Amino acid sequence: MKKSLSSIVMLSAAISSMAAVGITSPSGLLSLEVDVDSKGIPTYSLDYKGKQIITPSKLGLNADETKFTEGFTIVGTDTCTVDRTWQPVWGEYSDVRDNFRELAVHLKGENPDRVMTVRFRVFDDGVGFRYELPAQNGSNYLTLKDELTEFNYTDNHKLYCIPGDYDTDEYLWSETTFTELPDALRNYRKHSEAQRVDGVTIQTPMLIKTKDSVYINAHEAALDGYPAMLLDVNPEKYTMKAHLVPDRLGVSAYLQLPFNTPWRTLIVSDDARDILASQLVLNLNEPCKIEDTSWIKPMKFIGVWWEMFTGNVKTWAYSDDYLAKPGVTDYSKLKSNGRHPANTENVKRYIDFAAKHGIDGVLVEGWNEGWEDWASYRKNRQFLFDKPYPDFNLPELRDYAKEKGVKLIMHHETAANAADYELQLDRAFQFMKDNNYDAVKTGYVGAVIPRSEHHTSQWMVDHVRHVIERAADYKIMVDSHEAPRPTGLCRTYPNWLAQESARGGEFESFGGNPPSHTCMLPFTRLKGGPMDYTPGLFETKLSYYGEGKDSQAGTTLARQLALYLTMPSPIQMACDLPENYERFPDAFQFIKDVPVDWSDSRYLEAEPNRYITVARLDKNSDDWYVGAITDENSRVAMIDLSFLPKDGKYEATIYEDAPDAHWKDNPQAYKIRTLKVKPGMKLKQKLAPGGGAAIRIRKL
């Protein structure tokens, strides 16, 4: 910040007002221009391959104390070019290139007296920009009301998006257009504990496809100390405007200057595969802040979890006494309901299964006191994170798991009582370490406490980042559910292995996810970071959670294997019950084999909401893996093996839909075949409706 400030001082002495300024991406694909209009409002516009894709769009911030909106002049600029490569702790690539040209536009307003820099980074695959507010004359505490950032598009583009909501992103995707968006949003049911935003508002990440087939992913990077951003859409004018998630008192953010906002990001390409391959969001995040990362270990896990979703009989709660009060009730005196799978004997069964099949971890949900009435969402104190239920013998299980070489994974459901979780955080993490746990799945289901907050308001953004930092102090890895959607902070805190933050696999038991859903998530949700989607569902005939009626998962069995490739994550669940895997041991072999960390990735085919085909190179061997999925329609994936090194001979094991497979009628029909392959070969791989294929390619 000091550097920028001196630039301002230096340049403003020489130049009282500058004309529009611009910059192009390293190869010239993208070209950005920044100007100040007649009212002194800063604007930016963006061209892709010589054609404007963002028309002049306003920039600015509006606080109770002062406005950073108009009356500005450009008093200086800084530019630089950066080309560097960094190595993530885990991910899709062992090396990530970070190559951009930067334009920092220094703005000054006279009345009131204030300074602001907008910093743009223009990559060949997109642009990121943020507001930088240095210390001002006068108050350096701002009560932020509004961010004025606009994204003005050029036509009635196709939109892929979910409704604006302050509390949840667990929605199916709409494929719509600007003009059809209001109708599309009306079709969404309200979540009971979530706050849907009235008006034509959507969430990020969202995807646009122009009539020229230019794809634009809009999101944000490095969301920290600031609320999440929604987008208010004007369906007639094809414009969007930032809509910061306020707290329940109507304040967007309390800021102390100097402060930099998150980056607003646009990933742009006319090749849909580039959207999937882009590392722009990660590149805009700060480098890893954890010095020793040797304890961060990608992993696969099974869990005492799906038992509570399927069949409608098992419970997280130990007892049916819904008047149990955590911290007050003596649980040893409560009567077990006999439907509590987080018990010592059953957990041992999972540990045995994990040990037998080389699965790293076992998650156990429902192990701790507080579930009896967790969905009341109103208690100042809810869960106890260091109090196992009476039938969960933790010392015994700790020793048993250790002996079997399996890691137990802790579960911290907070019922969105983040205040209560903060209170217990140190004790909870110390309790984990004392009992040999290295990883935790956190949960925030329900209405947030503190009651002033939403799931994605500033305080909660800050809370979750703090949990990650504190977890790192204890060398604990985190998989957070119902937390603010990811914005690439996993680069900075690689112990943040994954998040849910979207409609996950669990919805297969809430009515099902259509096959297209997982053809959409990699284009949107996954640009922020890995998702704990919980693939690996072999038994797709389910009962609708809590309602008893049937629910058919939107997938074939083979497709579930492909998801381990199309939904990359350093922590992957094998979500189904051990007994279901034992019914299909040959298919389960793929889940046992598939890595969760990669040194290279090649997106072979992609179209949002339609299909994805990707090949990835195991970080710890020479094996390649390919995953291909389609939507509700069958498809022939064209798998070009030219990514294989030329000097090798290879054997491919293909897990594919049987010819008569169908997600609805015949999901468990799969075939496994082995064939010799070589570089340059093109495999025509048939995918059933809602199907997929997973391939392991070993060098011979």
Next chain:
Amino acid sequence: MKKSLSSIVMLSAAISSMAAVGITSPSGLLSLEVDVDSKGIPTYSLDYKGKQIITPSKLGLNADETKFTEGFTIVGTDTCTVDRTWQPVWGEYSDVRDNFRELAVHLKGENPDRVMTVRFRVFDDGVGFRYELPAQNGSNYLTLKDELTEFNYTDNHKLYCIPGDYDTDEYLWSETTFTELPDALRNYRKHSEAQRVDGVTIQTPMLIKTKDSVYINAHEAALDGYPAMLLDVNPEKYTMKAHLVPDRLGVSAYLQLPFNTPWRTLIVSDDARDILASQLVLNLNEPCKIEDTSWIKPMKFIGVWWEMFTGNVKTWAYSDDYLAKPGVTDYSKLKSNGRHPANTENVKRYIDFAAKHGIDGVLVEGWNEGWEDWASYRKNRQFLFDKPYPDFNLPELRDYAKEKGVKLIMHHETAANAADYELQLDRAFQFMKDNNYDAVKTGYVGAVIPRSEHHTSQWMVDHVRHVIERAADYKIMVDSHEAPRPTGLCRTYPNWLAQESARGGEFESFGGNPPSHTCMLPFTRLKGGPMDYTPGLFETKLSYYGEGKDSQAGTTLARQLALYLTMPSPIQMACDLPENYERFPDAFQFIKDVPVDWSDSRYLEAEPNRYITVARLDKNSDDWYVGAITDENSRVAMIDLSFLPKDGKYEATIYEDAPDAHWKDNPQAYKIRTLKVKPGMKLKQKLAPGGGAAIRIRKL
């Protein structure tokens, strides 16, 4: 609760509706009647010495989910008589008698179907009652809107009260009447960060004096899991109604049934001294929950504190760089402002002074990172409770204090960011124990975070009780400032030595406290528990904090000694600077001598807002101490020594106002004289305007 429930069932079988029920206190002084009116609204009334002092007043609770207001019938009662004596860990008496008759009135409503018990305890010095809500048919989670409890008085009584406020009780007292109350409330200035309640609303504890000179103290006992109660006053009808402090979203309380509310208390006597002597509020609290109390030790302390109030030059902050961010800023690189008394050398000076004079502890405020902008009241993260400033060498001071036999007292100012404090609580307490601290002064100045809360809303009540419980886990004693006003919970958690929760001695530097102020607090604020009033001010000519102009304390020096008797607390500060005590070593001798824990107390003279004379017996010797104070008028206190055991000879050392002493013009004029006294003697002790006298009586 189960007992009550079975009674209901049993009795309701036999009796469908009962007539009014009543009960009298053990000696018959008070008589209570409970009835249900024509709408089925429960009411109670109270007689004192045969005359009604509370006319029929409604009872009830109103939740979003259901109403406990009307349509009730009395379906049963339970009565019992209790006479027991308990021993507090510390206090005014070594034995406390708890003698009452109890009437539990079981109520049942048909439409909706619901049950409620109102439990009354009638003592000879007052009454307490609470609502007990057992588990209901249907939801056992209530979103409480309102408590309907009325206190209907009989005439235009005199009222001693402070304005209703959700966030602060640091007000001077009004002596007024029902009809004059609206005008009296208009005279109060609003605190900047506090939320004064509009309308004719006052706080508890408050005091009434009827035209027949019956004194009634109204308050509550055992406030836990519930918001604090204010009182809405109808000045024409002489009635009051409970006004629960809501959160900022308008909800009074989130309750899980079964739940018992706090006790609503009325202490009643026609002798003002009985109000002071009453232990009714403590009696209505639960017995001590801490098994081993051996580590709880009453104490006196001095502190690096008054330096920041007087003279206007010293600061809690280490640096004047108000952009410092806790957790981000490297404080070792900030420049000290040179006006930071919480530095190693100065603290050593205080330790030396404490060691020399046998003072147990030294409080140090401003020792930790975060003070640079603490009054911004808007940062999600403010103070760090385990990060000393660079000039505060904690290991060195820890060792130095230990060597000198002095205890350092920690300070945890939270700037009312209770969420941030909860987050750090375990670390903070562990840090204290690691550094040999046993006691902490907590502070909650400013607007509360979580932003949904007020200082006295349910969440904050719960927060502070939790801090006390967690402190007990670490064997830490607590002196809490700006916390919800006390309601006797110090009986249950005797590590809660004291609270501020009223306008304290610090206000002597904010314009001064009139002498009558401390003649009022024992009748009101102190009924909930001890106050850390910070007596011992020897230099009464002060500068107005933050404004530079003069501020004259409303006290003589001798009166400051008397406050150690009239404001009893197990933790007492000697608030002034060491150098001021060194100017008056003979007077300081009394502060060195005076105990802070008592085996007996005798209130000899008392009139609210006018004067108090009290004698107390040291818990650890046969020495008696007497304190007498008056208001702005001089007075002759009549000290009847008949409390002295008959078989002894005694020597009294009297610290008194000099004949020409006056709080304003000549406050430091005092005399010390010694005389032989014997039981039955009556001392006529002259007190100057705003003056007082303190006496130590040793058995020879």
